[in-house]
Every structure is written in structure tokens, then in C-alpha cells.
Amino acid sequence: MTRLTRRQAMVLGASALATSSLMMSTRAFAQATTLRVGHVLAPTHQFHLGFELAAKSIAEATGDRVKLEIFPSSQLGTERDMNVAIRTGGIDMLLASPGGASVHLKELAILDAPYLFRDNAHWEAVVYGEIGEDWNKRILDTAGVRIVGWFHRGTRHVISRSKPYDILAAIQGEKIRVADLPPYPQVFQGFGAVPTPIAFAEMYQALESGIVDGADVPLDTILSQKLFEVSKFVNLIAWSFAAPGPILISDTAWSQLSAEDQAALVAGIRQGSTFVTDAFTSGESDVKTQLTGLGMTLVEPTDIELWKDAAAKAIPTLAESWGGDAALYERIRDVK
Numbered sequence: 001m002t003r004l005t006r007r008q009a010m011v012l013g014a015s016a017l018a019t020s021s022l023m024m025s026t027r028a029f030a031q032a033t034t035l036r037v038g039h040v041l042a043p044t045h046q047f048h049l050g051f052e053l054a055a056k057s058i059a060e061a062t063g064d065r066v067k068l069e070i071f072p073s074s075q076l077g078t079e080r081d082m083n084v085a086i087r088t089g090g091i092d093m094l095l096a097s098p099g100g101a102s103v104h105l106k107e108l109a110i111l112d113a114p115y116l117f118r119d120n121a122h123w124e125a126v127v128y129g130e131i132g133e134d135w136n137k138r139i140l141d142t143a144g145v146r147i148v149g150w151f152h153r154g155t156r157h158v159i160s161r162s163k164p165y166d167i168l169a170a171i172q173g174e175k176i177r178v179a180d181l182p183p184y185p186q187v188f189q190g191f192g193a194v195p196t197p198i199a200f201a202e203m204y205q206a207l208e209s210g211i212v213d214g215a216d217v218p219l220d221t222i223l224s225q226k227l228f229e230v231s232k233f234v235n236l237i238a239w240s241f242a243a244p245g246p247i248l249i250s251d252t253a254w255s256q257l258s259a260e261d262q263a264a265l266v267a268g269i270r271q272g273s274t275f276v277t278d279a280f281t282s283g284e285s286d287v288k289t290q291l292t293g294l295g296m297t298l299v300e301p302t303d304i305e306l307w308k309d310a311a312a313k314a315i316p317t318l319a320e321s322w323g324g325d326a327a328l329y330e331r332i333r334d335v336k
Contacts (some may be wrong), residue, residue, distance in 0.1 A: 035092040038076035054272030061264035092253035099181030104143035110322040114311035149269030154218030156240035165235040177215035182321035190314035
């Protein structure tokens with residue numbers, strides 16, 4: 001039997017200790033990856049529930065190496081604040097609106113364009129296809145952020161406090177709360193209203209106090225934000241369908257993950273996205289029933305083609321918000 005000298009034993013012992021320490025350090029680093037995710041909706045909203053589902057899937061797939069810490073209700077700031085913070089290291093991930101994300105890549109603003117998508121298959125073919133892949137490459141180059149998924153954002157209508165908008169003329173001169181981002185002011189200006197930018201968190205108070213006459217919202221938001229308490233009519237103009245919002249992650253946070261964990265993150269977000277899409281698609285009729293039960297009146301405009309024509313006139317102006325390529329609107333509408 002070969003005997004080790006004292007020096008050889010010390011060298012082997014030190015090597016084993018270093019290897020053990022390295023393994024423990026690597027394991028601890030992997031377990032410590034917690035990603036801070038922000039969004040502006042309430043904890044009861046589909047977006048939050050979709051993120052919770054994604055977080056569970058990601059944690060299970062990675063053996064808890066990657067966790068999502070989700071902050072709803074603008075806890076990490078307004079959407080504008082979060083789009084700045086993701087580039088400066090203040091947050092790791094956020095659910096953005098197309099207009100909000102356009103500060104990173106202008107073309108994303110087109111996803112909010114009026115009457116753009118036919119159905120769910122249409123918008124998914126765009127964002128998960130060649131157009132979406134190109135956007136992901138360019139947003140990384142220009143802003144240092146990545147798109148790891150998309151959430152359906154509902155069908156947008158307009159609610160009103162005191163009168164129905166049963167025809168286009170009824171909205172003329174009405175003060176309508178909109179997000180302070182393209183295309184919301186331009187679309188409602190095209191309808192003949194007075195677009196009034198107000199922060200999402202202040203919308204309830206603006207309706208309650210009469211600062212605005214109405215607000216641009218998806219149906220689910222009327223419920224989750226209890227807007228049925230401060231408005232009477234849901235005017236079903238359906239000017240925006242899906243308008244998918246990108247889920248962004250900073251490249252710094254992404255680079256902390258192994259390739260395996262990156263794939264698990266994307267897969268988990270896609271699972272959450274499917275949940276959100278199903279909730280919006282299958283749940284809309286139920287939401288309408290609930291809103292009616294809460295005292296709201298559903299209004300079907302009798303001249304919806306006039307609304308579409310009015311919105312279409314805004315496209316040349318809106319094209320400036322997505323880089324000036326007005327033909328991109330037609331290319332997306334023609335995707336099969």
C-alpha cells in the first residue's frame with residue numbers, strides 16, 4: 001500500500017475542500033436567482049394569476065433554482081417607471097403594453113393599433129412568428145432587454161358615466177381617460193372625443209369625481225378595478241383586440257440563468273400566456289353577465305363601421321409612433 005507524505009495529504013485535502021466549496025457556491029448561486037416582476041394590475045387580475053401560474057411552473061421545472069417575485073398594482077412604479085428601471089437594473093422583468101415597450105423598440109407600438117387582429121390565431125402568428133422573432137433580436141440590440149413571452153390584453157371598449165355612446169356622434173367632445181401613450185390619444189381623438197391622459201391607478205377617482213366622462217378599458221378591468229361603481233354604460237366598440245403585451249426581461253437578469261433555466265422560464269411564461277388568453281376568450285360573456293348584474297348597461301353601437309372608418313383615418317398619424325412605416329399595419333393584418 002502506498003503511503004501519502006504529509007505534503008501530498010495536505011495538497012489533496014486542499015483540493016477536495018476547494019472543489020466542495022466551488023460546488024456549494026455554484027449551487028447557492030443557482031438557488032438565489034429570484035426575478036422581480038412588475039405589472040400595473042390588481043392581484044385578482046388575469047395577468048397576476050397568469051404570472052403566478054408561470055412562477056409555479058418555472059420553480060418546479062428548475063427545482064427552485066429560479067423564482068418569480070411578482071409585484072402587482074404598480075408597486076414597482078408606473079409602467080413608464082418600470083420601463084426605465086428594467087434598463088437600469090431596478091427591476092428584472094415586467095409586463096409592458098405595446099406603447100410602453102415602444103420606448104425600447106418603436107415598432108411594438110403598432111400592436112395597439114385599432115382593429116388590427118382578427119382572432120387569437122392571428123396575433124399569435126405575428127408575435128411568435130418571423131415578425132416577433134425580428135423584434136426580439138432588435139430590442140436586445142437597441143435596449144439590452146429581451147422578450148420572453150406575450151400576454152393577451154383583452155378587448156378594449158369604452159365606459160361612460162352618464163350617457164351611452166350608441167352612435168359615433170355621442171362621443172363627440174366627451175372627455176375620455178386614456179393611457180398617456182400612443183395610440184390611445186390619437187384613436188380617441190379620431191373618434192371625436194377629448195382624450196385625457198390619466199395614470200391607471202388614478203382612473204377610478206377621475207371617473208368618480210367627473211374629471212372625465214368615460215374611460216378606455218377592457219371588460220375585465222371594469223371588474224378588477226371596480227369601475228362599475230363609478231360608471232354606468234359599457235359601450236362595446238371593440239376597437240382593440242388582444243393587443244398583446246410583451247413580457248420583458250433585462251439581458252443582465254437573463255444572463256444569470258443557465259440555458260436550461262432560460263428554456264424553463266420561456267416555457268413557464270408561455271403556460272401563463274395560454275391561461276390569460278383562455279381567461280379573456282372564454283370569460284368575456286361571463287364578465288358581461290356580471291357587469292349587467294352589477295347595474296351596468298351594455299351598449300352595442302348601431303354604426304360600428306363609422307367607428308372603424310374614424311379609427312382608420314388615424315393610421316397615417318399613428319405610424320409615426322411605430323417608426324413611420326404605415327405599410328406595416330397592412331402586413332400584420334394580412335398575416336395568416
